Amino acid sequence: MEIYDRFVTLGGLRFHYREVGDPQGHPAVLLHALGAGCSDWDQVAQALAPEHRVLAFELRGSYASPRTERYSFELMRDDARDFADELGLGRFSLVGHSMGGTVAYLFAEEWPERLDRLVIEDTPPPLQGRYRPVPDGEPPPDLPFDVEMARAVIRQLSEPDPAWWERLSVITVPTLLIAGGQDSHVPQEELVDVARRIPGCRLIDLGGGHSVHTERFGEFVAALRDFLS
DSSP states (O other), X not given: OOXXXXXXXXXXXXXXXXXXXXXXXXXXXXXXXXXOOGGGGHHHHHHHTTTEEEEEEOOTTBTTSOOOSOOOHHHHHHHHHHHHHHTXXXXXXXXXXXXXXXXXXXXXXXXXXXXXXEEEESOOOOOTTOSOOOOOSOOOTTOSBOHHHHHHHHHHHHSOOTHHHHGGGGOOSOEEEEEOGGGSSSOHHHHHHHHHHSTTOEEEEOOSSSOHHHHTHHHHHHHHHHHHO
């Protein structure tokens, strides 16, 4: 199926997304990692398209979505809500990887009634002091994302709101947590802790490191299609 580039205006800002699948199919929204854009999901989106309306949303500060004066995970969470509202999605499935996974946690903590499935790829909510700041100075001219977005995100990852962990128990939607195993830089015991805190969360280890959807594409898509069906 053909993937379409589309734009939507949210709060006066023009956001980019990619869409594939049956317009009448059950919607699945995909949120990308820091440094990636919505096209990072193209192969996964194509695999889900026969059963779903797949919408890969590009978060603010990334690629063709807007550069703004302020960035935060909370703003990205609210952008995702506004995106779902503008497209009239009602209840939908939400899939997030890395930065997009943190946004997805915050969305599910705030509006669990909007979701019928939540999938997180190799991402726990952040813990204090793990991330180094993005260095000052001029970024490369061809950087496909706003370096100020990266700096803001890393600051929040380094000094996160403790409530992000404390509120995991309010996520009542069926949740699948996909781990990257020993090759991931993410401490896998934190994913085990997340799975304990979210009621009924299912944790599976597919290996492949942090980018499971590219390194273990077949296994990832099989798990995703089974869970979302």
